[in-house]
Structure formats: structure tokens, C-alpha cells
Amino acid sequence: MIRNALSAAGEPPALPAGYAGIRSGIVELLGVARLSAARSVNALMTASYWEIGRRLVEAEQKGKRRAGYGEQLIARLSADLTAQFGRGFSPDNLENMRRFFLAYSRSAISETLSRKSRNELPAGKSETVSRKLGLSELALVFTLPWSAYVRLLSVKDDHARQFYETEALRGGWSVRQLDRQIDSQFYERTALSKNKAAMLVKGAVPKPEDAVTPGDAIKDPYVLEFLDLKDEYSESDLENALIQRLEGFLLELGSGFTFVGRQRRLRIDQTWYRVDLLFFHRRLRCLVIIDLKLGALTHADVGQMHLYCNYAKEHWTFADENPPVGLILCADKGHALARYALEGLPTKVMAANYRMVLPDAELLQKELENTRRLIESRGKLLPKKRKR
Template identity: 60%
Template sequence: MSKKIKPVFKENYNILIGDISSLLESARRTSVRAINTILTASYWEIGRRIIEYEYHGMERVEYYGDRLIDKLAQDLTKQFGRGFSRSNIFLMKSFFLSYQNIVQTLSGQSLITEKISQTLSNKSLGEVNIFQTLSGKSSSDISQTPSVQSLLIELSNRFPLAWSHYVRLLSVKDEQARKFYESESLRGGWSVRQLDRQISSQFYERTLISKKKSAMLMKGEKPLPEDVVTPEEEIKDPFILEFLGLKDEYSENDLEGALISHLENFLLELGNDFAFMGRQKRLRIGNEWYRIDLLFFHRKLKCLVVIDLKVGKFTHADAGQMHLYLNYAKDKWTNK
């Protein structure tokens, strides 16, 4: 039998693997950045279209206000999954209202000629003509002239920060403070964690009263270790996962459903002595009702096997709950 020879790589292999690793990390960040810009542009445009719809339908109360948002949340969630809750749709509206003047048309004219707040306070539809598209047509034509894809690309160039940054910025009510944090985020390349920390610590207010503003700004540029966001964390950004219709993690129900749907293979993995008795087995302890995720009987050991599914870290509370289930099963479901 010939002895396997372990391959010997050249000393510069470490350079190769280092270069490839750097390339992949850069590619991941670039991909996330590209998704984020389109996501942000899409949400701005969604907010714009909702506001316009409300404006043109102000005399039709049933389609105006909270009812419209509730209906949109219901229908969009059904079609596209999570990410379109009532609160998220309100965020899209707020995003448009806060950044309505950021977009310029190809001809250099403002896409919005008057502030939308002026519209909402105006009862007459004829008093103000707010929306002008790139070609001067009604805004309902904007999906065709130019195409939606071209529109989103054009819009995405105007929003250099990630959507998570804008969500945090929207919580800053003072417009000057919001512009300051936005500018510093761009200049310093702040992660959303660094932005959140600076807003929470009132960095804007502290800079205003500081006698050495330049020193304060330079200090603010430096991230703390906890501010760093890895490429893996960027990819798992909940906003991105929601936008792409992906799940960030399995829930206990998902895990249970997957096990049940592949029950035969699951039982074979456990061994031939396991007999499946049921799922979500109900039990009552005192005045409280509980459910056991999976219940088996082991033929060889002649005992019940209780399985409680958890996707997170096992805690003392989980251990206490399992002891509760085992004691009940021993007292009520066995002859001992």
C-alpha cells in the first residue's frame, strides 16, 4: 500500500490565499452596497407613489390615511413576504418626505416642485400641482418613461448610504442635526453602529458647543471596536434579507416543520428503536397549558423521549422547562 504524500505548497501560498480572501470580502461588501442602493431607491420611490396616491385621492376618505397603509401592508406582505409591515411602509413615506428634494431630473429640474406638506394641508386638488416627471407627463407614466430599472439606477446614485443608515437618520427630528450626521457618515465611512452611537451620545450637540470643533470631528471619525461590521454581518442585515425575501434564521416552528416533513430520515438518524408518538403534545400543569414539540417512545429502553426544539442558546430557563415536561411525562404518561 503506497503511502500518501502530503502536497507541499510554496511559501507564497499564504499570499495567494490572503489575496483571494481579500477579494471575496471586497466582493461581498460591493454586492451588499449594490443591493442597498437599489433597496433605498426603491423605498424612496414607494414612498413617493404612496404620497402621490394619497394626494390624488384626498376626497376619497376610504383610501386615505391609515386604511391605505393597512391595505398596502397586507397585500405587499402576502406577495413579497416580510419587510412591508405597517411601520416599514410609514418609514418609506417619511423617507420620501424627508428627502423629497434630493432627486434632480435629467434636465436639472427638481422632480418635486413644491413641498408635499403643502399638499397635505390643502383640500383642493386644483390649487397645487406637485408632481412633475422627467418628461412632464403624469407621474403614472414614470414606470414607462424612463423604465423602472433606469429610474431606480438614477435614484440609487443619489443615496450613498445604506437603508439602515437612513432609518436611523429619520429618528433625528432636527433637520440640521440630521444633515450633520448624514454628512459625517459619508465623510467618515461610519457603519450604522457608529452612526447610532454618535446620535445616542448627541455628537452633533457636543460638536456645536465645543471650542475645538475640528478636534471633535477628527475624534468622531475614529470607530470603536464595537462599531465594526463584518462582511458576514452586512450580508445578514435584516433589511437586505427582507428585501430579497430571505430568512435570516430558522424559527423553532420552521425547524419542527422541517423535521416532521423528513420524519422518516429523521427517525432513521435516531435509530430503529424510536417510535413517533406525536407533535405539539398538550399537557396541563396547574392552570397552565404547555406543548411538547416532539414525543417518541424508545422500544428497547421502554421509555418516553421528549424533544423540545430551540434555535438559540440553551439557557437555565430551558433546562427548567424540560425538567417540568419530564416530571409530568413520568407521572402522567408512564406506569411508574
């Protein structure tokens, strides 16, 4: 009764003895469990993709006498799987699965499973390497995330690819760290070095931005596609608040904007990009791609927007629609800028028509400045450095 009276008076109840130890233990337990869950999803996804690749290759081999059979198979399968399971089964992705199976042969996997069978496979399971492999068994082999294997497939030399895979496993590299090492030709530099051991030790040291949380692992675009989850994650609270306000502002203008989506992912080669807002303009009959930058406008931003427009024209635009237009919004502190990317339109007449129908850039700049001031004045949201 005394404890309840104190609590009612506003004083917190006394903590039980050893609470700090209990809390830290549970925090550690949940952290390990969540990371294990993310790794399990990745491992099963990768195992599934290897098995899909195997079936594609074997189907191709059976139909090898027919010209273009493989391309026809992938195109039809992509359409059917996308209709049933959602994203993640584009022709490019299926081709990656096919290449993945070819790069990681049955014999190599059987050898790996034989090594693991002594300690990791259940008793009596070691003979499974000689028959059809189950997903749970394949998951023991593919311990890197699928994003890492996609990056490894871009390495043409077999020895270099095996080196990067080995070092990624040994050093616990994140996909970002693996990508950096491949781009910096770490394999070639190590091969030419007189002190290879020192090079390997130095290469294993991660940078602070390489740390991967369970949330990062689940938000991997490939995982989101595999689980058919929405990909609507902003990288800062300020960015998210600005996008929400701008979305509502454009719809309230009543000038023909129809909302299509936000945080829309697209992949060009092996690189993922994301556009913040995607609208369809009813009067212009075109997609409007909007990208928000929390900094000053650069030439790279303009080039990237043209890349988005070209991709959208090829992959997102229907035959009876006009070419897409891009809108770059820069919310640099103390200064806002709105710029339309119209240079890629077929004619100057079309560009002029777009300028007449689309909202005035100065109006957008004013709204962006007012919105940012309002958000920051509340003191609830602080800007964070955006990573691309």
C-alpha cells in the same frame, strides 16, 4: 510521478512559487467583491423604498379629499405586498418609506446626481435628473444602508439629521456606530464644543465591535426581509447547538408543543429583537415564546420577555387563542435556570392552569445542564459572548 507518489505517502505536494501572494490577492478580491455585492443590495433596496414612498405620497395627494385615504391605502397595500413578497411590507415599514421620500426631496436628489454626473454617471445621462429617476441612478445617491436611513428618520431636527448623515458617509460609520452617536447627542455636543474639529475626528474613530463584514451586511434584518430570506442565524455555535437540542427535547415530550419557528425577528419602534424558539401549545391554545440566555438571569431579561409576550399578543395571536406565555432559559456555566413569565395573564386561574400543563421548570433546567455539559465535553464548541 514522484510528486504523486509523495502525495500518496501522505506528504503534501510542494506549493508553487509565489503561492502566498496569489492566495492573499484572491482573498482580497473576494472580500471586496462580497462587500460590494452587499452594498449594491442595500443601495437598490433603499432606492426602491424611496420610489415606493414617492408613489404613496403622490397617491395620497390625489386622494386627499377622502378622510383616512392614506391609512387605508397603506393597510391594503401592506396586506397585498406581504401576501406576494413576504416580510418587509408591514404598515410601519411602508410608513417609513413614505417618510423617507418626504425627508429626501426630489430637488436634493437631483442636486446630488448633478454633482455625481461628471464622474459617475455614463455620458449623456446627466439630463436624467429632470425626468423620472431610475433605480440605478437613485442607488448612486443612497449610499448608506436602509437601516441607517431608518435610524436617521428618528432624528426630528433637519440640521441634525443632515449632520449625522454627512458624518456617517465621511467616517464610514456602521449602523451601530451611527446609533451610538445619535443616542449620545453627538450633534449637540459638537455644536457646543470649542474645538469642533477635534470632536469630529474623535467621533469618526470606530470601536472594534463596529466592524461590518459582508455577512453582517446581508444578515441585516431589513435586507433579509427585502430578499425574502429566512432569518435563522444564531450568534454562537454553542447557542445554536443548545437551541437545536431544546427544540427536539420539547417536541419529544409529547405534551402538546407544535413547532412554529426559530430565531423569529420582531421590531418595536426602531429596535430589532429576536426570540430563539416559538411554539404553539395545542392544549393551552397559546404561543410559547422561548428565549435562551448564555449567562445569568437579569431583571432586564424578564422585562424583555414581557415585552415579547405583549408584542406577540398584539401581532401574532389569533382572536380565538389564549395570551402567549414566555419561557426564559439561562445556560450560565455551572448553573441552569428555567423561568416562566406568567404575570401578564388575565387571571390567576389561567396562570395556575398554565403551570399544570407546561413542562416542569426543573425538568427543563436539568435537560439544559445535561445538554451544555455534553456539548462542551466534546470540545468542539466554545461559548461566545452573545450580543443583543
